[in-house]
Amino acid sequence: MPTPTIYLICGSTGAGKTTYAIRLSERTGAVRFSIDEWMAALFWMDVPKPLESQWAIERVHRCHRQIWATTLQVANRGTSCVLDFGFGQRSDRSKFAQLASEAGLAVELHFLDVPASERWRRTEARNVGKPETYQLPFDVTREMFDFVESIWESPTDAELAALNGIVVAGTE
Numbered sequence: 001m002p003t004p005t006i007y008l009i010c011g012s013t014g015a016g017k018t019t020y021a022i023r024l025s026e027r028t029g030a031v032r033f034s035i036d037e038w039m040a041a042l043f044w045m046d047v048p049k050p051l052e053s054q055w056a057i058e059r060v061h062r063c064h065r066q067i068w069a070t071t072l073q074v075a076n077r078g079t080s081c082v083l084d085f086g087f088g089q090r091s092d093r094s095k096f097a098q099l100a101s102e103a104g105l106a107v108e109l110h111f112l113d114v115p116a117s118e119r120w121r122r123t124e125a126r127n128v129g130k131p132e133t134y135q136l137p138f139d140v141t142r143e144m145f146d147f148v149e150s151i152w153e154s155p156t157d158a159e160l161a162a163l164n165g166i167v168v169a170g171t172e
Contacts, residue, residue, distance in 0.1 A: 004075040005030070006100040007027030008163070010087040012152045013016050013145050014119030014126070020168065021084035026137055030080035033071060038063040068099060075105050090153045097163050106164035114170055120145055 007024060011017045015133055024033035044061045064085065071081045087093045093109060100107045114122075120142070125137040155165060 001078050003104065003106045004078060005080040005106040006071065006075065006096070007080065007082040008087050008093060008096055008107065008109045009082060009084045009112070010109055010155060011091060011114065012086075012088060012116070012119060013140060013148045014121075014123040015112040016122070017086060017112055018084055020110070020129070021082045021146065024105065025082045028080055028082075030082045031074050032082040032084060033067045034084040035062055035067070036065055036084075038067060046047065063139075068096070075103065080158045087112060088148065088152050090159065093155065093159065107163050108154060109160060109165040110168060111156055111160065111165060112168050113154075116149060118170070 007030060009017050009021045018036065021032050021034060039059060048055055074081055083096065097107045123140050123145055160167065
């Protein structure tokens with residue numbers, strides 16, 4: 001039996017991560033875990049107004065831990081998994097790649113490399129159209145978008161090489 005692969009889907013706001021993750025899971029037969037879906041099902045109905053970043057970050061980390069525990073169960077039964085987490089910081093990508101490696105699983109980092117201007121255009125359209133893949137209980141403002149851009153860490157060539165990276169340009 002081939003070693004299951006953990007696909008890490010990486011891209012900034014509006015890159016098309018969830019749409020890509022859905023297609024990848026359909027193509028590979030992998031089980032998909034989307035942080036936005038988990039947050040919507042478990043926590044967004046209780047979001048404080050105004051949104052407090054620490055409140056959200058704490059709950060994202062709770063979801064990450066539970067999703068990883070479930071991912072291990074699925075992978076130990078021979079099925080690959082797609083983690084649609086965004087992976088905007090190098091430390092998060094490294095952490096999950098290490099967890100996969102320690103579990104004897106293969107890793108592929110799929111980086112959706114879409115220019116910021118296109119991602120903002122998509123974000124504005126998503127705010128208006130609210131497609132099925134949109135799980136947030138609020139619109140992403142330009143201020144939120146710019147904040148995420150300020151902390152975004154694009155994968156380096158070395159990181160892509162180390163994590164069997166695939167660069168996907170212009171994904172919708």
